[in-house]
Amino acid sequence: MATNPVPDHVPPEMVGDFNLFSSPGMSPTPNGDPHAAVACVHAGPRIFYSPWNTRTGQGAWVITRAADQRRVLQETENFSSHRNIFASALGEDWPTIPLELDPPSHAVFRSMLNPLFSPKRVAELEPAIRERATTLITRIASSGTSCDAMKDFAYPFGVGIFLRFLGLPEHRLETFVAWAKDLLHGDDVRRPAAARTIVAFIDELAAMRRKKPVDDFMSFIVQAQVEGRGLRDDEVRGIGVLVFVAGLDTVATAIGFDLAYLARNLEDQELLRKEPDRIVRAAEELLRAFPSVHMIRVARKDIDFEGAPIRKGDFVSCATMIANRDPAEFESPNTVDLTREGIRHASFGYGPHRCLGSHLARREIVIGLEEWLARLPPFRIKEGTAPITHGGSLFGIENLILEWG
Numbered sequence: 001m002a003t004n005p006v007p008d009h010v011p012p013e014m015v016g017d018f019n020l021f022s023s024p025g026m027s028p029t030p031n032g033d034p035h036a037a038v039a040c041v042h043a044g045p046r047i048f049y050s051p052w053n054t055r056t057g058q059g060a061w062v063i064t065r066a067a068d069q070r071r072v073l074q075e076t077e078n079f080s081s082h083r084n085i086f087a088s089a090l091g092e093d094w095p096t097i098p099l100e101l102d103p104p105s106h107a108v109f110r111s112m113l114n115p116l117f118s119p120k121r122v123a124e125l126e127p128a129i130r131e132r133a134t135t136l137i138t139r140i141a142s143s144g145t146s147c148d149a150m151k152d153f154a155y156p157f158g159v160g161i162f163l164r165f166l167g168l169p170e171h172r173l174e175t176f177v178a179w180a181k182d183l184l185h186g187d188d189v190r191r192p193a194a195a196r197t198i199v200a201f202i203d204e205l206a207a208m209r210r211k212k213p214v215d216d217f218m219s220f221i222v223q224a225q226v227e228g229r230g231l232r233d234d235e236v237r238g239i240g241v242l243v244f245v246a247g248l249d250t251v252a253t254a255i256g257f258d259l260a261y262l263a264r265n266l267e268d269q270e271l272l273r274k275e276p277d278r279i280v281r282a283a284e285e286l287l288r289a290f291p292s293v294h295m296i297r298v299a300r301k302d303i304d305f306e307g308a309p310i311r312k313g314d315f316v317s318c319a320t321m322i323a324n325r326d327p328a329e330f331e332s333p334n335t336v337d338l339t340r341e342g343i344r345h346a347s348f349g350y351g352p353h354r355c356l357g358s359h360l361a362r363r364e365i366v367i368g369l370e371e372w373l374a375r376l377p378p379f380r381i382k383e384g385t386a387p388i389t390h391g392g393s394l395f396g397i398e399n400l401i402l403e404w405g
């Protein structure tokens with residue numbers, strides 16, 4: 001990977017050679033552990049400048065302590081989340097909403113969306129979530145003693161629930177999974193092509209629901225009011241695209257990392273099988289140990305942050321995988337301890353943009369693990385196979401071939 005020039009205002013001694021894309025353990029690696037590989041940054045300074053730490057190849061200040069990350073995420077007057085990252089890939093200019101809006105307009109849209117993702121709304125979805133999990137796992141159990149847990153369970157489970165939540169037809173599941181994969185993990189050709197397809201799909205769906213509303217997410221959005229007016233087309237698109245992207249890959253990835261961990265740690269599997277009441281807490285510890293999201297903010301002004309001369313327009317990286325392995329926050333952060341208490345992890349972010357879908361995501365992960373452990377015997381990574389993991393702007397796991405019996 002080429003190294004970008006370091007801006008003049010960055011003192012040379014503050015430049016670090018770590019990034020989430022190409023440092024050891026970050027590129028696709030069989031049997032890799034990108035989360036453990038990230039933890040090396042805690043031996044270094046609280047903040048350093050990485051010349052290449054975004055997917056588009058820009059440099060960023062890397063915040064290595066969880067407490068400092070919380071400060072950045074909370075101080076929206078200093079650090080903006082307005083990047084138009086999705087639209088700019090298409091040569092356009094509109095924010096995904098509410099993620100790329102700063103306060104006060106962020107709050108207007110967030111309050112409108114909150115009820116759709118409330119614990120009550122998630123509780124209503126719970127029977128459907130469980131039914132989806134049992135159907136998939138029963139099919140896996142009856143078809144042999146091995147499966148690809150990502151392809152056969154994590155993706156169809158997470159994406160299926162998500163489509164149901166949005167009111168989208170389930171027969172298009174594979175198409176949506178392919179779009180999400182191209183968008184999040186594709187190359188420079190596939191990524192913008194997928195972005196264009198998703199935008200066209202959201203626009204078309206919005207137009208259909210405007211004409212003939214039904215009882216679903218998009219109908220709610222096209223009929224919603226903010227500040228006494230209906231939403232403009234670009235706002236509907238900004239919300240639709242964000243929710244589509246935010247929910248498609250994240251839950252499947254979390255379940256994949258969890259099952260990979262359990263496949264390698266049979267005593268923890270046994271603990272959760274014997275005492276399923278522990279699964280809720282265990283899922284929190286697994287979320288802490290294996291988070292997937294890398295958050296970026298843009299400095300709104302020149303700021304001296306813990307000795308770093310951040311200049312207006314600089315990128316600031318708050319990686320949840322770095323925060324969650326901070327020894328100042330967690331004792332033995334690189335040990336997965338399913339009985340750990342008081343877990344205050346960063347996996348769903350912090351501050352005004354804290355994940356809107358966290359209640360839904362948590363219920364899906366817990367139900368997925370409960371049903372998997374209840375219906376399948378002790379499982380391990382299939383001999384001769386190696387799950388491929390990768391770092392980047394969204395950490396991920398592929399080809400998780402498990403066997404049992």
Ligand code: HEM
Pocket residue numbers: 081097098099100110162242243246247248250251254291292293295296320346347348349350352353354355356357358360361
């Ligand atoms: C394990 C699964 C998930 C993880 C780890 C996760 C993580 C995150 C993180 C870290 C943020 C903050 C981003 C930032 O501040 O830059 C975020 C925001 C968001 N997430 Fe999630 N997410 C998950 C699942 C979901 C699901 C299932 C949905 C929707 C169905 C969702 C919808 C959103 C939305 C709309 C935002 C933006 C909130 C705002 O700007 O106010 N997420 N998520």
